[in-house]
Amino acid sequence: MINQDRLWNRLMELGSIGKQESGGITRLSFTENERKAKKLLSSYMNEAGLKVYEDTVGNLIGRKEGINQDAPVVLVGSHIDSVYNGGNFDGPLGVLSGIEILQTMNEQGITTVHPIEVIVFTDEEGARFSFGMIGSRGIAGTLTLEELQNKDQQGITVAEAMSEAGYDPLLIEQSVRSIGSVKAYVELHIEQGKVLENDNLSVGIVTGISGPLWLKFIIEGKAGHAGATPMNDRNDALVAASQIIQLIETESAKTGTTVGTVGQLQLFPGGINIIPGKVEFTLDLRDVNESIRDEVENRIVAGAKILCEQRGVGLQIEDLQRIAPTLCSNEIQDLAKLACETIGVEPFFLPSGAGHDCMQLTNLCPIGMLFIRSKDGISHNPAEWSSKEDCADGANVLYHTVLQLSNN
């Protein structure tokens, strides 16, 4: 068993870095707050007896050697960057649990065949540059110099921010891990949803990560005088949009696993006494099963076309992002189930609706994820919370999963 007080105290200590007056945490990549957080994490890694180093995209790594030095490494970790005014658990839990399990192994004199590294990924959230998972892209070898041209709100590019923080953007290739060099990646994270809470469970084993499909709907109706245009002579783009929004809800809910969300909507011209002539809205559609997501997408698109035709309004749909779901390794899920049984928590399987760094690593190695219960399902918010006991349960399941992974 890991040391749950140490884990909790470190969570609280790390949580003081970047703390806002609101109580939330703002810890963006390549900033002073991130540097401070990494300095603190390095000290924990040193206490844990790890060899500490950074790669060229700024991932901070603590390494515990294996009996077989050349065996592929088992990676555990997460991120310590936050969204603006975010919470204290999203990211830090996985990083500190990774350090905690290695420190526990060292204290208990446990050696493993494979080396184990705890990795603190650079900028998972994408809050600063509207582009995230930078560290995981870096080790996967998919990060491009073009992507480093994304800018923050001050117009500073990722590349410029890297340089300023002491990293050479031209050396990012050196971070790439070769195929075969990584045995597995396992991450402990908060659920960010209410499934575990509703089922009264502390820990869940993730079966896969939903792939977000982001679409933009553009509806072209006819603007008109709100007073002078009879109801039966309108081509109101907003009424058409509102029917599609309901169709999205109905079709998404049907499958039981899909989630569909319209999070942005703008209408034009936007006068209180003018019939909306144009509406644009986004759809975020996710499922762990891509073919189910495809089916739901098709039903929504077909239904939307019919609705728009009936109303005499135009419909255009643009792809913004189409990311395939990521399946978690069955082997790691099985090991996690065993680990649950070992420490006495009920094994429970659930998909992840939120995206995570592991999505970037699917071509590099098998991946596994564990969740712990989030109070009220809240995340990206100062009210984000998980109990000390749940954190400990999650870390212990991680511990036993990684122990087995690194000895097989």
Added chain:
Amino acid sequence: MINQDRLWNRLMELGSIGKQESGGITRLSFTENERKAKKLLSSYMNEAGLKVYEDTVGNLIGRKEGINQDAPVVLVGSHIDSVYNGGNFDGPLGVLSGIEILQTMNEQGITTVHPIEVIVFTDEEGARFSFGMIGSRGIAGTLTLEELQNKDQQGITVAEAMSEAGYDPLLIEQSVRSIGSVKAYVELHIEQGKVLENDNLSVGIVTGISGPLWLKFIIEGKAGHAGATPMNDRNDALVAASQIIQLIETESAKTGTTVGTVGQLQLFPGGINIIPGKVEFTLDLRDVNESIRDEVENRIVAGAKILCEQRGVGLQIEDLQRIAPTLCSNEIQDLAKLACETIGVEPFFLPSGAGHDCMQLTNLCPIGMLFIRSKDGISHNPAEWSSKEDCADGANVLYHTVLQLSNN
């Protein structure tokens, strides 16, 4: 019969003042463009043999004396201010037709018992100060010094703009017409809708002006992670709003006369992957019959409450403006019907969905309105158009209506 070429040529000449590169007209109140337009109108009034004067709120007036100098005056008119990038007919048609009928009378040596004045109302549209019908409020005696504190986009108040244009805001009371001094007000305007076009008619007699009720709906749901929140655990403010938007359409359409429009909608926080936690939208609900409008409002509000309760979201509804419908005088409608028969156009009655200056005059005198066909129902747009022949039909119906009104 009026001189249709002269009317048309004056419409085109006036239309060159304030013309934008887009082809639209921007002629705001108390600006150089308005001054130029009034100068041109004064010259037309002089040609028409009228006595020209301005009142203290800037209404330009051309007067033709009656046989009985002390008899109440018959007012005809409209406005020559425009919205930003508006059309060439909305307002000018009524003003120029008023001048045209008086010039025709003078040319034909026609005298009337009552004096007749053509009035060019200051700022009907409200485009500059988001507050309109200034001239008609001025003669009705409802314009207040407080209202003159409304500001334009540059922060200039109505009072300041008046002073700059040479009017003393402290003298607005002098424009007030006393009860009994005005026999009637009659206005010719473009329809701004498609009813006449769809019925293949040039002229319509207005039965009443819809009263706009403006409401603001505020829906409070729960923001959440678009990926991590299952469909059955959401309180999505936008899905609730979209149901209400449809309810508004259904309930408005039921009566056959009511129109309901959601013209503005904003959602919060507005992240592509965040469930909308709050939605605000406006409703513009109109009917010429206030009790029908009340019924529709009640059904919408009751339905919205049930929908929001079912979805576990909060609902607040605020009044923004609640204007009673205005009925047109039956006597004037009858005279207009006679006038239609005299000049050989089919009498046709229709309500006005758009608001007009006459709404301000209901406590001053009986009011009447005539519409002519608008191409495609378009107004407040450079594409606004009515044919020369329809303009002439309208002016002739106005002519014979006013002739009878001013001799009775």
